Every structure is written in structure tokens, then in C-alpha cells.
Amino acid sequence: MADFETIAKQFVEFYYQAFDSKRENLLPLYREQSMLTFENAPTQGATSIIEKLKVRIHVARTPLVNRKEKTLTFAKSLPFKDVKHQVASVDAQPSSESGGILVLVAGALIVDEEQKPMSYTQAFQLLPDGQGSYFVFNDVFRLVYPAA
Amino acid sequence: MADFENIAKQFVEYYYKAFDSDRASLAALYGQDSMLTFEATPLQGVGNIIQKLQELPFKEVQHQVATLDAQPADAQGSILVVVSGALLVEAEKRPMSYAQTFQLKPRDGSYYVFNDVFRLVYPAA
Numbered sequence A: 001m002a003d004f005e006t007i008a009k010q011f012v013e014f015y016y017q018a019f020d021s022k023r024e025n026l027l028p029l030y031r032e033q034s035m036l037t038f039e040n041a042p043t044q045g046a047t048s049i050i051e052k053l054k055v056r057i058h059v060a061r062t063p064l065v066n067r068k069e070k071t072l073t074f075a076k077s078l079p080f081k082d083v084k085h086q087v088a089s090v091d092a093q094p095s096s097e098s099g100g101i102l103v104l105v106a107g108a109l110i111v112d113e114e115q116k117p118m119s120y121t122q123a124f125q126l127l128p129d130g131q132g133s134y135f136v137f138n139d140v141f142r143l144v145y146p147a148a
Numbered sequence B: 001m002a003d004f005e006n007i008a009k010q011f012v013e014y015y016y017k018a019f020d021s022d023r024a025s026l027a028a029l030y031g032q033d034s035m036l037t038f039e040a041t042p043l044q045g046v047g048n049i050i051q052k053l054q055e056l057p058f059k060e061v062q063h064q065v066a067t068l069d070a071q072p073a074d075a076q077g078s079i080l081v082v083v084s085g086a087l088l089v090e091a092e093k094r095p096m097s098y099a100q101t102f103q104l105k106p107r108d109g110s111y112y113v114f115n116d117v118f119r120l121v122y123p124a125a
Helices: A004-021 A023-029 A046-053 B003-021 B023-029 B046-054
Strands: A030-038 A041-044 A057-060 A063-066 A071-074 A077-080 A083-094 A101-111 A118-128 A134-144 B030-038 B041-044 B061-072 B079-089 B096-107 B110-121
Touching (some): A004 A023, A004 A101, A004 A118, A023 A030, A023 A046, A030 A046, A030 B061, A041 A046, A083 B030, A083 B110, A101 A134, A101 B096, A101 B110, A118 B079, A118 B096, A134 B079, A134 B096, B003 B023, B003 B061, B003 B079, B003 B096, B003 B110, B079 B110
Parallel strands (some): B030 B110
Antiparallel strands (some): A057 A077, A063 A071, A083 A101, A101 A118, A118 A134, B030 B041, B061 B079
16 A cells, blocks of 8 residues: 555655756646645646746745735845755645645755745645556645744 | 635634634544644544644644635645744744644535644744
């Protein structure tokens, strides 16, 4: 019987290796029905997702909090080309009777080498692809800013 | 706003209000098949889950939600929710960042927590 924790760990390793070296290699991991929410921006479909992730990603350093209006605005938006993920933790649980797996990752993102690393969290739901492997159905990515 | 987003927001608000005021009342949000992984400790079933949450080494806690994202998780109305925020615990002077993901499944006209994963997120550098 397939071990969902092993599958999750192997997937995460492959995912970030692909992401950090050649983002186009992520394409086979998504399908037409896949969803990505990247820093609040929703996208659907493998092609659109890879387009969003390819080459340049805009990531804000620190948000400006307007407490009165309860809004966050990003004062500075940095496009970057090189990124390296450092996974701190991977948790997995079975998500459905059809063999889905929920994965929660926490880690650090190093952008263009000389910048300060940022903490992030990413959740995936992996679904069996019917051919012995898995694809990403749900994908949510969030930077986690220091609490204080 | 999409329905699943509304449901997710309402759920998260209710969840943390219950957590921060009366942890035992969270029992209504879980089922016998629910799973919680709390800082790497896996648990199953509402009884074990509530026991774990009540045994956490603090009396007073306050969750402050910074971000909330939701996506449909299947064709039956299940919802994936991803939360990031800060946790203020009585003994600690500084709040801690955390990430939590839930999968909500429909039950009797409402929703319950089927999957729950909680992790503290430490500063990257």
C-alpha cells in the first residue's frame, strides 16, 4: 500500500527541485482543473499556472498595514529570477477516499541569493492521476511575515 | 465573493473564537474520522483531538489571522482552507507565526473539519 507520507515527501522534494531549477518542469504536475492561489492571486489550469510562476514572480518584502481600513498594501514589489526553497517541515494526511493527499509545507525562500530569506507556507492537495502517480489539484502559497 | 470563500471566512472566524475562549467547544467541529497533525503529532478522532488541544501547555491564547485562502477541494463541496497568522500565548512575550490548513467537508447542512494541520512558522533568518 502506498504510504501517503512518503509520497508527500517525494513530491515536495521533486516540486521544489523543479521550481528552483526550471519552472517549466512543473507543467506535468498540474492539470486543466488545477487551482493555484499565489499570494492572494487565483489561477486555474496548468498552462496559466506555469505562466504565472515562470521566470518572474513579484513578491513584496513587507506589507504596509492600514489598521483603520484593515488593508494590506505592498510598498515594494521585487521581481526575481532565481529562487531557492528550503523546506523546514512537511506534513501529510489522506484527504479523500479516492486517495487524495493533503500536504502542508513550511520553509524559507531565498531570492536572488543576496536577499534576506523569507518564510513561507504552501498547501497542496495531490490527487492520483490514474497512472500510478499524482498531480496537484489544489495549491496555495503564502509568505509568512514575522509576527512581531 | 464565491460561496466557498464566505464559508471559509465564517468557519475560520468561528474556529478561532471557540479555540481562544473554550477549547472543549471545538468538539462540535470534528468527527470520528477527523485528523489533526499538531506540530508533527498525528491524531485521529474528535476525542483524541480535543484531548490534545486541551492538554496544550497554556490557558490563555489568542489567534490573529493575517491571511486566509480557500479553494474547492472536490466536486462534493469540500473546501481547502489555508490560514497564516500570529499566536499570542500567555507565557510568551512575543507572538509566534503559524500556518494552519483545514479541509472542511459537508455534514448535515453545515461543515466539519476532516483534515487539520497546524505548524508554527519560524523566522527564516
